[in-house]
Amino acid sequence: MSIRAWQAQQLGTPAEVLTLREAPSPRPGAGQVRVAVRASAVNFADTLMCRGEYQVRPEPPFVPGLEVCGDVLEVGEGLTHVAVGDRVLGGTAVPHGGFATECLMEASKTFAAPAGLDDAASAALMIGYQTGWFGLHRRAGLREGETLLVHAASGGVGSAAVQLGKAAGARVIGVVGGQDKVAVAQRMGCDVVVDRRSEDIIARVKEVTDGRGADVVYEPVGGPAYTASTKCIAFEGRIVVVGFASGTIPEPRLNHAMVKNYSILGLHWGLYEQHDPQAVRDCHDELVRLADAGRIEPLVAERFGFEQVPEALTRIAGGSSTGRIVVESG
């Protein structure tokens, strides 16, 4: 059987290097499942992977696409928690990623898809929300009543952190770039939204916290967003370093962290699968509970057809998208 797959033939921008090819149906190894893809959520990391700038660096040719919703076609040896025909969501096994009619998934990152979410929203339930949950709860220990500052609050991981912060009882300040994004961040539940293009982030955060600053900062942008965070972080505040969408990796001043008494916490969600797989499963169960209760719902802002994968990846790399971009197979 052959499938259709968007392969990166070499490293470079997605529009330059992705080509649609016929390929053999992938064979699942031990601990993997083969899945017919219903929907594939686009992550900023897909563009980094195509350029060879992500933590995971597969050799070309490879198929990107880190998270999907689909139907199980075949189950690797020794697996009992998934069966052929199950509708599942979760993480793929690149080089056989999700921008294909069939992909491989790691069984350790394969979960039942909630009936209440459609395929596109289900595809977007893992990376953004698990990253948010581990960042806010496990790393930063966010407490009810605290103030949470989320950078890029209308974006993929940012919008998930906003919803999870509200679900945890925090007061959420969202920072976004542009008026159209202000409306999205408000819809996601932010109590206060700061437009970084027209407002001073530090002054606004201090103003709305009576000078105290934010207890927890969720920071997927880097560059000026990180610097601003250090200037409006509260006493005993925690800055969770999530990513560098701006392209600039900050160099923290440790003397500043010391004199202001704040913590800088790194977060690489993907490592929890190796170090604490049970916590990843527990987190999924909690996310499904929150989704069933209507407390969280991935914001699928743009849907692309399967033929438009390079356009979908170009769109997220530009930094102007909101919520999640999803490629649908149907």
Ligand SMILES: NC(=O)c1ccc[n+]([C@@H]2O[C@H](COP(=O)([O-])OP(=O)(O)OC[C@H]3O[C@@H](n4cnc5c(N)ncnc54)[C@H](OP(=O)(O)O)[C@@H]3O)[C@@H](O)[C@H]2O)c1
């Ligand atoms: N640590 C982890 O485990 C983990 C897990 C998942 C994702 N991530 C990382 O989180 C970051 C965000 O991913 P995402 O999927 O949420 O992407 P996204 O939706 O595109 O969010 C990125 C946002 O960053 C802001 N931004 C500011 N300056 C930018 C610039 N120069 N270029 C592009 N964007 C800029 C933009 O929002 P505004 O204009 O509103 O500021 C943009 O929408 C990525 O770096 C990704 O690799 C990390």
